[in-house]
Amino acid sequence: xxxxxxxxxxxxxxxxxxxxxxxxxxxxxxxxxxxxxxxxxxxxxxxxxxxxxxxxxxxxxxxxxxxxxxxxxxxxxxxxxxxxxxxxxxxxxxxxxxxxxxxxxxxxxxxxxxxxxxxxxxxxxxxxxxxxxxxxxxxxxxxxxxxxxxxxxxxxxxxxxxxxxxxxxxxxxxxxxxxxxxxxxxxxxxxxxxxxxxxxxxxxxxxxxxxxxxxxxxxxxxxx
Numbered sequence: 303x304x305x306x307x308x309x310x311x312x313x314x315x316x317x318x319x320x321x322x323x324x325x326x327x328x329x330x331x332x333x334x335x336x337x338x339x340x341x342x343x344x345x346x347x348x349x350x351x352x353x354x355x356x357x358x359x360x361x362x363x364x365x366x367x368x369x370x371x372x373x374x375x376x377x378x379x380x381x382x383x384x385x386x387x388x389x390x391x392x393x394x395x396x397x398x399x400x401x402x403x404x405x406x407x408x409x410x411x412x413x414x415x416x417x418x419x420x421x422x423x424x425x426x427x428x429x430x431x432x433x434x435x436x437x438x439x440x441x442x443x444x445x446x447x448x449x450x451x452x453x454x455x456x457x458x459x460x461x462x463x464x465x466x467x468x469x470x471x472x473x474x475x476x477x478x479x480x481x482x483x484x485x486x487x488x489x490x491x492x493x494x495x496x497x498x499x500x501x502x503x504x505x506x507x508x509x510x511x512x513x514x515x516x517x518x519x520x521x522x523x524x525x526x
Contacts, residue, residue, distance in 0.1 A: 303348035303418055303461070304328045304479055308338040308364065309380065310357050318351065321407040322414070326441055326454050328480060335359030342368060342375075345478060348418045349376040351410070354383065354392065365396040376417035380405065415439070431464050432526055433510060445508040455480060456501045463514065463524035472521040498522065 305327045309315040312333060319329040330347075332338035335358035342350070342364065350368075354361040361379065368375060377399075379392040384402045392400050398417045401410060419427065419438065429436040435444040441457055443450050452460065462479055463471070476494055502514050515523045 303458070304330070304346075305414060306330050306332060306338070306341055306345075306347045306350045306375075308332045308350060308356065308361065309353045310334060310355075311353075318407065318410065322411060325411050325415075326458065327414070328458070333357070335361075335364070338364055339367060342371070342373065346373070347375045348421075349378060349414050351378050351380055351414065352397070354379060354381045354388075362391070362395050365392075369396050374421060376414075376421040378410075378413055378417055380410070429461075429464055431467060432513070434460075434464070434505075436461060436464065445505070445510055448508070450504060450508045452501070452504060455497050456504065459497055459501055460505075463522075466524065468523065468525045470517050470520050470523045476521070 305322055307315050307318050307322075307329060309318070309331070310333050315331045315333065319331055322329050327348075330341065330345075332341050335356045338352075338356070339359075350364075352361045352364060365377060368377070377397045379397045379400045380403055381388065381392070381400070382403045389400045398421070399413050401413060415438075427437060427439050429438060433446050435447075436442075436457075437444070438461070443452055443457060443460060458480055459476070462476070473494055480494075480497075498514060502512060506512055511526070513524050513526055515525060517523055
């Protein structure tokens with residue numbers, strides 16, 4: 303899942319990004335208000351980690367913009383402000399959770415995971431689709447109760463497909479979701495084709511029907 307970190311302290315933002323990457327999140331960083339506003343205008347995220355005090359503007363105005371655009375990203379405020387009034391202001395402005403600096407990275411990751419489960423998966427740790435079962439906590443996949451071995455990108459791709467089942471997803475959306483700011487690592491979509499081909503092969507060999515449909519000129523659709 304893709305996470306946006308809005309934090310002007312570069313050392314902290316990069317530390318968060320590095321840690322969450324080990325938890326299989328794709329992370330993007332915005333160091334100021336303007337960059338954050340541009341990103342939320344053009345991209346969607348599973349969760350936004352948001353500092354309140356930013357160069358060029360307030361994180362609370364970013365919350366207002368999310369609401370104005372009717373976007374559904376979960377938001378975790380991280381702030382050194384620890385008064386009750388500050389917490390209430392952040393939560394009442396639309397944030398899903400509030401974490402006071404300094405914090406432990408495992409706690410941050412746990413709160414991000416909880417927000418994503420509530421917002422994207424209706425609070426469930428287990429997602430099912432036909433004979434497939436995904437455990438979003440352990441990031442494992444089972445077919446009829448038997449775990450199958452997927453790479454990180456294959457798991458992310460399957461989760462993205464299931465989260466958008468019965469919808470046509472463009473190749474651009476897949477690339478941006480899986481690689482975020484690093485989507486320019488390839489000059490073509492060959493890397494997408496390769497991951498989809500490998501995922502389909504593993505699923506089919508495990509007894510799963512081929513749910514990945516190629517929609518000519520548009521992208522892919524995951525449906526039964």
